Amino acid sequence: MSDQIILGAMFRAVGAYPSGWRYPGAHNNPLDDTAVLRKTAKLAEAAKLDYIFFGDWLATGHDLEFRDPYLLARIDPLSAITYLAGVTKKIGLIATANTTYTDVYALARATASVDRLSGGRAGLNLVTGAEPRAAGNHGRDAHWGNEHRYDQAGEFVDALRLLWDSWEDDAFVRNREDGVLIDPTKLHKAQYGGEHVRVAGALNVARPVQGQLPIVHAGTSLRSRQLVRDEADLALVALPSLSEAVAFTRHLKQEALNIGRDPEQIKVITPVLPIVAKTQAEAWEIFDTLISLVPLDDGGELSKADDFPKGRSIRALSPVVGVALGPRDLDDPVPVRVAARFSDVGKQLLETIASRTGRRIGSASRPVTYRHLLVTHVIPSSVIVGDAQAIADHFELWFTSGAVDGFNVLTAFMNDQFEAFTTLVVPELQRRGLxxxxxxxRTLRDHLGLDRPRNLHTIEREQRESAESVRSA
Structure with a gap:
């Protein structure tokens, strides 16, 4: 494991926390996303972050307003990183593409192009999709099942790599005197014919600067973990506890070693949402405000909307905490006698609230309210709340314990919270030498400590020539 933490910024223009767009002064107009995108990129590069990461979602609807407002309307990821290639100079740029609905040749062409345009700073996050509405948006009757999607995704990556390697690095002879521009023996057709993916090739873009773009994949399911083990350079996984993260990372890297991969060439990254301020008290205040702005079922008109999420009421908490709560006001403190009867799940919620907000059952100054209990249950974000030292302590503990190689940093709201992270937390990590x-x-692979892969066709030719040499000896 490297002695330096990997830090990426996961860009969500109207904020990663569901109520972030409502915070006073926060960016909340998708029509102005370009300015926020540009400012975020400048701040991230000034802080020397490894990359900016763009997720994707292939549908929209009113229900997202309450659950994940950032998904309602957003700039296409490949368009975003292509734009930022001309706005930035050093930082990596990672876009997401869905293998279920994307043409492999078109994606190979677009990503090889942006890697060339950026000087080798592009990365690709591959997902298989979880939004059923995406099927209709792409002319299909239904969303494929998990096994079908991952069977297709494995073939997709194989074909993608062959397309990126269509041109060997020294294929361009450029001999003016003889009129020879290329060596045709070093231009290769993909000729990939799988059960789900077929492509002829060759790609009409030169090999990427990085040889092949770093591939990211997210998830902890068996099939997603297999795809990470076999193909990914970055594993993006939400890990609920330090001990589980250590176990997951050790197991994944051992699995990679078992199939002949260098485990140090797979980096485990986990998402984290820090709420940052100059003092702990100020950070608590910011988070309390965000919690107060989360739409809940309080009997008002908003909660009567057809698309309002189910389970956002105090009544819905009863089976979660194992106690019949009855009618309560959301901002009432949870009584000591009630909390004493909570189930293990309920007690875990109280521990989470205490670590994030400093609120405790029976406290006169910072009591746990039903609102805090309900929001913590319905929004399972990996939130950390504190000053620069507290956030850096968390990062250092997880990194030095071998739990992760780095973090995908989410921002509750733009722009102030991202600036607080880059100007408060990053300098603290730098001071600690982390x-x-x-x-x-100069490339994303350089930033991540990843080797540049050799061309598949070059390796194959060398193996063939070596075998022929042995036979003729």
Missing amino acids: FRTEYTG
Whole structure:
């Protein structure tokens, strides 16, 4: 494991916390996303972050307003990183593509192009999709099942790599005198014919600067973990506890070693949503405000909307905490006698609330309210709340314990919270020697400590020539 933490910024223009867009002064107009995108990129690069990460979602609807407002309307990820290639100079740029609904040749062409345009700073997060509405948006009757999607995704990656390697690195001879531009023996057709993916090739874009773009994949299911083990350079996984993260990372890297991969060439990254301020008290205040702005079922008109999420009422908490709560006001403190009867799940919620907000059952100054209990249950974000030292302590503990190689940093709302992270937390990590103070490489692979892969066709030719040499000896 490297001695430097990997830090990426996961961009969500109207904020990663569901009520972030409602915070006073927060960006909340998708029509102005370009300005926020540009500012975020500048701040991230000034802080020497490894990359900016763009997720994707292939549908929209009113229900997302309450659950994940950032998904309602957003700039296409490949368009975003292509735009930022001309706005930034050093930072990596990772876009998401859905293998279920994307043409492999078109994606190979677009990603090889943006890697060339950015000087080798592009990365690709591959997902198989979880939104049923995406099927109709792409002319299909139904969303494929999990096994079908992952069977297809494995073939997709194989074909993608062959397309990226269509041109060997020294294929362009450029001999003016003889009129020879290319060596045709070093231009290769993909000729990939799988059960789900078929493509002829060759790609009409030169090999990416990085040889092949770093591939990211998210998830902890058996099939997603297999795809990470076999193909991914970055594993993006939400890990609920330090001990589980350590176990997951050790197991994944051992599995990679078992199939002949260098385990140090797979980086485990986990998402985290820090609420940052100059003091702990100020950070608590910010988070309390965000919690107060989460739409809940309080009997008002908003909660009567057809698309309002189910289970956002105090009554819905009863089976969760194992106690019949009855009618209560959301901002009433949870009594000691009630909390004493909570189930293990309920007690875990109280522990989470205490770690994030400093609120405790029976406290006169910072009591746990039903609102805090309900919001903590319905929004399972990996939130950390504190000053720069507290956030850095968390990062350092997880990193030095071998739980993760780095973090995908979510921002509750733009712009102030992202600026607080880059100007408060990053310098603290740098002071501890855990994060760079200057870029030392020029490509995303350089930033991540990943080797540049050799061309598949070059390796195959060398193996063939070696075998022929042995036979003729």
